[in-house]
Amino acid sequence: MANDNRLDEYLKRIESSHPTNGCTEEYLNRLQVAHLTHIPFETFDLIDIKLLNISMDHRFDRLVRQNRGGVCFQMNGLFADMLKKLNYNVKIISCSVYNEEKHFYIEPPCHAALYVRLDNGKTFLCDVGFSNDFLTPLFFELDSIQYATNGFFRLTKTDDQLYYKIERGYLNTDDHISLPTSATPRTHIIDIDSSRIKWTLSYRFPIDFLERSTEIDDFQNVVSDVLYSPNVFLNHLTICHLHTYKPNVGAYSIVGKKYYEWIIENGKATRKDYPISDNEDELKTLLKEKFDLTIERKIELADNKQ
Incomplete structure (x- = not known):
C-alpha cells in the first residue's frame, strides 16, 4: 500500500491508524466503527439549500477537510474510496429503500451500499450511509440472524427471489438474551428463533448485483429525486445521526425538531428524548458538542414527514 495523503487525512479524521496486517476482517470492522462514530449522517443541506454534490473530490473535501457529515452517496462513496486505497476489493451496490409510511420500495434506487470481499474469500455487506446502520459489517450470509454490535440484522431473499433484502430487528420487549462479547468490535451470528425479534425492512438490491458495474457517479441521475421527491424523507425531515461505541454503544440523533440519546x-x-430550543446558538452548541459539527449559516429544522 503506497503512501497516500488523502488516506492519511481520512484516518486522522476518524482517529484511526494504518493497518498492520493488511486488509483483514478485524481492520474492516474497526474502520466502519470509526467512520460511523466520527462522521455523522446529516441532511441539513438537502433541506434548506437543496444541495447534494456526490463527486469524489467534493465528498472528500466535505467529510474530511470541512468536518461535515453527509448522506449515503457521500458517506459510502468516501468509505469505498478509502477501502480501495487500503487494497480491499469493493463493489458499489444500488439499493431501493423501503418507505415505511407508504409501504413500498422507492424507485429508482436512491441508496448505495458496499459489498466487500477479502483475500480469504470472506464477503461482507458494509454501510456507513443509512443513518440506522449496522455498526459492524454484516457477513454476506443468507438467513442468519446477526448481531452487529448495535442491533439484530438479517439478509434474506424477497418472495419473488429477485432481490436480497436487509431487515433490522428489535428484541421483543419482555424478552432477554445473553449476547456474545469480544475484545474488538465484530458481528456475531446468533442462534435465536426469529419470532423473538420484530423485523423492519431497510432496503433491497438485485440478486445479480455482482454482474452489474455500478459507481457512485452513476447515482447522479437520482440526485434530483433525493432533493425533491416526496417519497424520499431525507429532503423534508431533518436527520443528524452519530453512532457511539465507547463507553456506550448507542447514538446521538436529531430527528425533526427533537434530540435523542440512545x-x-x-x-x-x-432512548432519552429532549426538545430542541428555538435558540439558534443553543442548536449550534448541540451540534458542536454532540456531533462535532460547525455550520455557519442559519439552520432550519424540518419535521414534515409528509
Missing part, C-alpha cells in the same frame, strides 16, 4: 445494551435500546 444506549443499546444486550440487544435492547433505551
